[in-house]
Amino acid sequence: MALEIIKQGAEGRLYLGEYKGESCLIKERFVKKYRHPELDTQITRQRMKAEVKAAGRCLAAGILAPKILHSDLNTHKLYMEYFGSAQTAKHFIQQTVAKSGEEQAKQPLEELCRRIGGIIGQMHANNVIHGDLTTSNILINPTPNSSDGYDIIFIDFGLSHYNQATEDKGVDLYVLERALLSTHSEQPYLFEHILAAYRKTCGKDEAAVLAKFEEVRARGRKRTMIG
């Protein structure tokens, strides 16, 4: 079977392939030679399992994520649903700004952020910690027939885990804030809209999570001290 490589990510290669006659995306995690073999095996297995579990949990909670069709721990391959016409939120944001200019882009991007924030809140309400929230790990899948115009799909659950601790949720938010600041530094307003929407859906721990988030941020600020 000829496989078409779509992307070489940080952790693996993505191919287009087939599983039981259905076309799908194959994500192969390759052995990292720089890591101690024991550590490498442990990390690879842990992340493949995490990915399968979290995607399942999200789908069960009504959050869009790729369906995992099959996982093969021996060849380090995951077979999952493929969204051919989707693009990453990173490209979507950059394109929107390039197309309609900084001012005009604000309204649609704020809308996008409100939706993203709402979904992350839901995810946390279900105690799924994504672990690697960046705009490269959020897909925008056009749905021309719906009123919203697109679906938001979260991907790359390799660093995810299941935990209700406010610490983990706070760190998850902090990772996202930092990713936005570095990747979309010209649109500093994005995160506040995500956070506002997040608070409405993240469940009963809202105050505690927000307090924890502030605490994690403060650790970051303290760290600016030493060179």
Place this chain on the structure above:
Amino acid sequence: MVCALGIEGSANKIGIGIVNDGKVLANVRRTYITPPGEGFLPKETAKHHREVILALVQASLKEAQLQPADLDVICYTKGPGMAPPLLVGAIVARTLSLLWQKPLLGVNHCIGHIEMGRLITGAQNPIVLYVSGGNTQVIAYSNKRYRIFGETIDIAVGNCLDRFARIIKLSNDPSPGYNIEQLAKEGKQYIKLPYVVKGMDVSFSGILSHIEELAEPEKRRNKRKKPQDEPEPEYSQADLCYSLQETIFAMLVEITERAMAHCESNEVLIVGGVGCNERLQQMMGIMCEERNGKLFAIDERYCIDNGLMIAHAGAEMFKTGTKMPFEDSFVTQRYRTDEVLVNWRED
């Protein structure tokens, strides 16, 4: 042509460097070394720096075979760092600036590391892994700023290594990290440690607590409240050093690789004191090879804090016409890498 003298003293190294239009003329340095099991404290470090700094200034001019009149600008580390040692550098820089009637420029320490690395290796637009006793950052340049994509959410990697060296009472001469590196070469057994990557960020404090318990079985026994007659497994110092390095360096290489994929870049530059660790360089090299990328690394003369990097970054700023009023020649403990407008880069 800009001839710049740079003074660096943000931590336990005090260094003076002279650079002329990208050419290294002098690079002298002294390190404040504390006894095994002890770290360096701000007050004592500043005292050490005060005692040696003037001799270093003279040595640097001699090495460069220059007179004060040949210099165009005096640069010093404005921050981040420990205030008392930073002040020593700033006060000497101010004095020299007035005495020799030369302009004065304050330089961000982290920017100094990055620009030094680019100068020595010729890397154009790399992802920068900046790893030292106080900092752990993955940096990429975009739109006139060095932006921080990933960093530690608690202690720095060098701090983790230094503190572990203190726990097992390794010598601080020439540096705790160097001695861990040497001891790790004798390690055979890989001991499982926590592995903590959060997106492009990392965390080391949990690893340090964990390995501290492994290194000191007495503490472990008390904590777990096991029957006293049940023996705890003992690990050799070499195995602990080896496992610590393997684990935390794998984390660093991983977040660097993530940043490369995220920014679609295939060059990596390692700077900062931990950057001269050869095992880290080797692991990063393997990662780059797997991705058809290129690794740029530098040795301890330029990796570890030095005056040259401050002189070079200052010269770059000076060339673009950056000026600093004398009243602004203070030091600051908090000065983030992304606060500096990088107006000397054209891309």
